[in-house]
Amino acid sequence: MSEASNDQYYVPHLAKWPIVGSIGLFVTFMGAIQALNSQTSITPWLMFVGIGIILWMMFGWFGDVIKESEEKLYSTQVDTSFRMGMIWFIFSEVMFFAAFFGALFYARTFSVPWLGGEGIGLATNETLWSGYEGVWPTNGPADLNGRFEIIDPYHLPLVNTLLLLASSVTITIAHHALRANNRKQTIIWLIATVLLGAVFIFFQAEEYVLAYRDFNLKLSSGIYGSTFFMLTGFHGLHVTLGAIMIAIITIRVIKGHFRPESHFGFEAVAWYWHFVDVVWLGLFIFVYIL
Template sequence: MSEASKDQYYVPHLAKWPIVGSVGLTVTVLGAINLLNSENPGTPWMLYLGFAIILLMMFGWFGEVIKESEDNLYNTQVDTSFRMGMIWFIFSEVMFFGAFFGALFYARTFSVPWLGGEGTGLSTNEVLWNGYEGVWPTNGPGDLGGRFELIDPYHLPLINTLLLLASSVTITIAHHALRANNRSQTIIWLIATVILGAVFLFYQAEEYIEAYRDLNLTLSSGIYGSTFFMLTGFHGMHVTLGAIMITIITIRVIRGHFRPESHFGFEAVAWYWHFVDVVWLGLFIFVYIL
């Protein structure tokens, strides 16, 4: 590649993958609508077809981006655009979790105390549910969903916190090893990160089983149950996606991808994983302990 071409912004060729992705999303949404609104939906084949098309798009599109990157087609401007895109993506994820943390804060700080009689000028307690005591955690007036018990924060949640903190360390060590061009150490520490993430998910599944089977803490257990499972469930989904992403970059490192001076694909996954770890610290403090 000539020096002049390196100064030019890389414009990708006409790609079919955006159209394929749009078709996949449309089919998925239509399948979900049919599943939710049909009296006899039968096998949700349209929903599965939509998922299959989206997966095909992801494999195809990501594969082309990887090939273009390994062919050294991207210059500094493209690298900057990738970084800005990842920053905005993580910002959108911050807003996503911020909405759920905001719902938890509003319910705990305002709604429940109002129902319990605070702010008597509104007469909320007398009008809506006379005699209700606004204590947290709560399943709401009328013991919606039945009585429940809390998960001990210093058992499985504490173990999971230590696992994710350790995984942040291992992926950071892997990053430093890659920058030092030590591929064997990079691979070892990436595998360790994936294992820690998998163990985290195993213990979270154990926690959910305990909550439903022994504690009667379910998604229907009032405002506490709904916020608990929404926050921890979506976080678990992000850990799953992050572990898949780390597995993919591990395979890429094994195949000789990434260079010490150019490896944004690796960095983007590391940024995402650190974000997931920070969200868990917030969950551990505000959902389990406080």
């Protein structure tokens, strides 16, 4: 195959992966719906089959893209399309977390004070929740799941903050090393980034164990518990996915993929990782400290 030129836009061949992904999503959600609404033993397995189909689609589709990229079939126009797609993807992730932060801010600023008797909530407080004080953190007027303790922000959360900040530095150094065509340094700093991400995930799991076992802080602990685990849990999932992506990029660098002048796959993962780090800073401030 000939390399793509700047005045040619690469048109991919007919691929089975879009329809495979659609089938996988359909099976996954049908299995999940059935698992939530029935007692049959087959429905959880149906969901896992769907997840397996999605994973097969991802491996196959990304494999095709990597192969085509290494064969230099993509022109600068395609590279621009990839960049725009990644920008929009990260924007969708920003909106995803914005909704969760919005729920947190709404509860703290409006719902809890209102139930505590502020403004038009005075009648509600006197009639339904007499004696309830709208202070944060709270498990709600009904005292759901009993009293709990909050996580000390200057213990494990601070350690995790330092880990993610350090990982932003290491992946940036790896990027500069790649641009300088220093593959050995690139690999070393990428491995360091993966390790920092893995340690972050380990400490977050330890934090969850402490919250459930020692502090009685659970997902069922009212509005504070639900927003705490919703925000930190989804962020932890993003860190896990980001660390997996960086590990895959590391393997690709070891196999000789990417060039100093063309390495968008590397850049896309780096963008995602920096986004995850910025979100954590917001979590550390608004969930743990304030």
